[in-house]
Amino acid sequence: MIKTMIVFGTRPEAIKMAPLIKELQNDSNFDVRVCVTAQHRQMLDQVLEIFDIKPDYDLNIMKHNQSLYSVTADVILKFEEVLKKEKPDIVLVHGDTTTTFASALSAFYYRTKIGHVEAGLRTFNKYSPFPEEMNRKLTAALCDVHFAPTKRAKLNLLKEGIKEEDIFVTGNTVIDTLKYTVQKDYKFREPILNRIDYTKKVITLTAHRRENFGKPLENIFEAVANLADQFDDVLFVYPVHLNPNVRDAAERILRNHPRIILIDPVDVDDMHNLIARSYLVLTDSGGLQEEAPSLGKPVVVLRDTTERPEAVLANTVKVAGTDKHNIVDVVKRLLTDEEEYSKMAHAINPYGDGFASRRIKDALLYYFGYRKEKPEEFKGSDLYV
Template identity: 40%
Template sequence: MKQEQSKIAILIGTRPEAIKMAPVVKALRNSQHYAPQVLLSGQQKDLSRSALKAFGLESKDVLVRHFDDYSLSGQASGYLDALSAYLKAQPVELMLVHGDTTTGFIGALAAFYQQIPVGHVEAGLRSNDLENPFPEEAHRRLIDPLCRLLFAPTQRARHNLINENANPNHIIVTGNTVVDAVHELATSPVDLQKHLADFIQPACRLILLTAHRRENWGAPMKEICGATRTLADRYSNLRFIVPVHPNPNVSSTVHAILGDHPHVLLVPPLNYMDLIAVMRRAYLILTDSGGIQEEAPCVGTPVLILRKVTERPEVVEGGCGRLIGTGRDDIIAQASTILEDPVSRERMIPERNPFGDGKAALRIVRAIDNWRHHRPLDMENNDFTFDPEIPGKTISQ
């Protein structure tokens, strides 16, 4: 007699969530025990669908298709109502949420209200500053106490959770699923869009710039763009590709300062295959993105982090990233050092990825297997060999 498959909901709101949850969805589907249901909150439904498509996945279930109120509270209340109704009509055995988005927080809360166990992929990241990043630091702190399964990407994340009195028996260190995702796509042949391929000239050094964080809106964004323009003027062989976030708080500043520079290409958000290809080709990455801090070591490209604090200190401690803030002079100085000193850049190329080995999704499925059968989550036999546990600390400027 065929065993009935366990229904597991995987909730996705943003493109980074889609990228990082795709390996988990595929690993669950490859197991005969599970029937994963991919749900889109509607937070970034088109970008999420595009990212899933890169992995051969799709989702037909979109909880909220249109918003009249795009405020944080408006989105949160919309997701909570829609997801609560969905879970009442189609109960599941386990809800998986990711990271620190509004979608992830509300997904954990809605499942908790329905007494459905929650698993948190990428649990335990901390900046220890509720204002940076905002509102993500609060979201991830609110998600973890609601969860029965805490999938910590690193030993440091596990230590953070234990410091907050999380049950050690609920935690397993898995590595970060973004490494799984990049490993899957990085070796695939990619035909870059023609305007990207034409812009990336072999004799030039390419810099990828991404900036969108709320805490960088306004004056910090002007500083970032001003530094970029100065670098583009100073080094004639540089070419900047800048995927522009559609939010007017970002796009208006970027276009005003960089829109007319011949060595700067402003483009809409890239599909994930193109983004990985550009990251691999880049000489240097400037970013305030959390995900790109993790992806850069996967492709061996140094990264300068345009933030005051990072919840991913492993990239700094591993030497493959530097936390430089958003000051114009600091950005110019740090980038110039790398551009003018090949040895400095070489030292930032990691020998070993601090975020994992590409087997995180398999460990997550194994932990779910053990949880369902009331077995330990397999910390003792975990073959994920990070460095010994390090006391948690904040990395900040």
């Protein structure tokens, strides 16, 4: 059996690793171990409960007002003890968090093979997003096998000197997750979401990026308040991130508007079903740029850069940045121009077909010599290179 250690620490990582864990656990060729760092404690636990994932190891590193320094050091040291005990054949990490980089570095020090799920995303600006861009570049340099979600991501890796035989284009596992979560007759756990009139133009908002703290985040919230003032038939729903830098600004600027609903962070199935019932999505997140288009929802990105240019080329995403006037202009057009909205809502999502986890499993079987033929690549992104 291939002894596989899957490690992650945040809610977005858990959402994207959950279908892969299930896929590997259902194959007798794999002996799966799950280690969580709990870089984000509460929001991580929500996902683990929903997908019935019981970690074999919980490093429980989260501290009040934790820094990048403490997260990195704690993961490296605590994950070393797990590696010594388990001696896995391969460690699988995901994406671009500090947990990702630190656990990959710890595995490298232990001379353990490392696989990178969602490899090859780049903005080519090391401070945007911060620290994610460097986390994923440094992780790539440490890894042995790379699961790129798109062809563009594969080309990014090739340009960095990664061997082609070590790269597998799989699609993104987050599209697999939607098969588990979105339901037509879904009842929300968050009571407020059950009382919303979804015949209105509901706009889901998420904003939490570290590089947006301060004035950029205030600009985003001021733009949302402006739009809520202008449109009586629009309702904003904002699950507010727990970080005090986010919550303080949201409370100050958005709290008392009748067409803006502020709620605590919601479970992944609540979020996916909220998006499915929304008119469009405003976000500075990465994953929602992949998820929402699968549900036919246009996305306005509240960042100056995106490591997901395929979505821009496919016209499922528009990058508005953090200038409040530009955000208002972009959203206003989607609210008033039916043709423009329809083009985005019906565009093809280049990020996956719901079978990324199976492709990753097959790639691992091939990599370890359990199958002779290299698995077929996901082709849905080929037009957006």
